[in-house]
Amino acid sequence: MQPSPPMFDLRFLGTGWSHGVPMLACDCPVCLGNHPRNRRRRPSLQVLAGGMTAVIDTGPDFRDQALTFGITRLDAVFMTHEHADHVMGLDDVRRFTWARTEPLPIYADPVTLERLRIVYPYVSEVRIPGKAVPKIRFVPWESPVEVAGVRYSRLDVPHADNLPCCGVLLERGEVRVAYIPDCNDLPGPVKDRIRDADVLILNALRHRPHPAHLTLERSLELLKELNPRRGYITHMGCDFDYPALNPGLPEGIEMAYDGLRIGVSSSLRHAGQRV
Ligand SMILES: [Zn+2]
Numbered sequence: 001m002q003p004s005p006p007m008f009d010l011r012f013l014g015t016g017w018s019h020g021v022p023m024l025a026c027d028c029p030v031c032l033g034n035h036p037r038n039r040r041r042r043p044s045l046q047v048l049a050g051g052m053t054a055v056i057d058t059g060p061d062f063r064d065q066a067l068t069f070g071i072t073r074l075d076a077v078f079m080t081h082e083h084a085d086h087v088m089g090l091d092d093v094r095r096f097t098w099a100r101t102e103p104l105p106i107y108a109d110p111v112t113l114e115r116l117r118i119v120y121p122y123v124s125e126v127r128i129p130g131k132a133v134p135k136i137r138f139v140p141w142e143s144p145v146e147v148a149g150v151r152y153s154r155l156d157v158p159h160a161d162n163l164p165c166c167g168v169l170l171e172r173g174e175v176r177v178a179y180i181p182d183c184n185d186l187p188g189p190v191k192d193r194i195r196d197a198d199v200l201i202l203n204a205l206r207h208r209p210h211p212a213h214l215t216l217e218r219s220l221e222l223l224k225e226l227n228p229r230r231g232y233i234t235h236m237g238c239d240f241d242y243p244a245l246n247p248g249l250p251e252g253i254e255m256a257y258d259g260l261r262i263g264v265s266s267s268l269r270h271a272g273q274r275v
C-alpha cells in the first residue's frame with residue numbers, strides 16, 4: 001500500500017530544559033562536547049499543516065529557532081504555561097504579524113494569559129497614543145481550537161507550585177499526537193486521552209528526581225504504559241548524551257533533537273523522517 005502523504009508535520013524547534021544545552025558555565029562532557037544532537041534550545045514544537053504554521057511555546061530561543069529553521073509565517077501560538085523557557089520569545093513573534101490582516105492569536109489558559117498581559121502589555125494594547133499596536137490577540141484556550149484542520153486541546157498536567165500547565169493533544173481524523181513538555185506526573189484522565197496515541201512526546205529532565213519534572217526512568221515507564229506507536233523524549237538537560245543514550249532506548253522510543261521533523265500520516269499512522 002502506498003503511504004498517504006502526511007496529514008501534518010511536526011518539527012522540534014527546541015528540546016532542551018530551561019537552561020538549554022550547552023548550559024552556561026557547565027563543564028560536563030555533553031556541554032563541552034559540541035555534538036550537534038546535544039545542542040538543545042529551549043522547548044518548542046512547530047506544527048505544519050496545509051501551508052500554515054502553529055508553534056507550541058515561544059521561549060527565549062524563538063528568534064534563533066525561527067532563523068535556523070526558516071519559519072516565515074505564523075498562524076497561531078499555543079502556550080503551555082508561564083515559565084520563562086516557554087514564553088520569553090513572545091516579543092519576537094511581533095514580526096510575524098506584519099504580513100497579517102487578522103490578529104495573530106496567542107492561546108493559553110486564562111491565568112497564563114494574565115501573566116503574559118503583564119509582561120507584554122504593548123503587544124496587544126495601545127501604550128503610546130498614535131503608535132501602532134502589533135496585531136496580536138490573547139485568546140483564552142478553554143475548548144479545542146482548530147488551525148489548518150488540526151485540533152489543539154489542552155491536556156492539563158501537574159508541574160510546579162499549582163501553576164496551570166498543559167500539554168497539547170493534536171488531532172486530525174483518527175491521528176492523535178500528544179506533546180507534554182513539562183509535567184511531574186500524568187493524571188488518569190490525561191492518560192486515558194493519550195493512550196495508544198500515534199506519537200507521544202514526553203519530557204525527561206535528568207536521572208536525578210526533580211519536584212517539577214519527570215526523570216528519564218519515569219518517562220520511559222509512562223511511555224511503556226501508554227503504548228504510543230512512537231515515543232519521543234524532550235525537555236532534556238545535559239545528563240543525556242545523544243550518541244551514548246539514544247541507541248539503547250526501548251524499541252519505538254527516541255530522544256528528540258532540535259530540527260527533527262516527523263510526518264504524521266493516516267495510512268501509516270506515523271512515519272519518521274530525519275532532516
Ligand atoms: Zn520548561
Ligand SMILES: [Zn+2]
Pocket residue numbers: 022023026027028029030031032238
Ligand atoms: Zn552540562
Ligand SMILES: [Zn+2]
Pocket residue numbers: 081083159182
Ligand atoms: Zn515549566
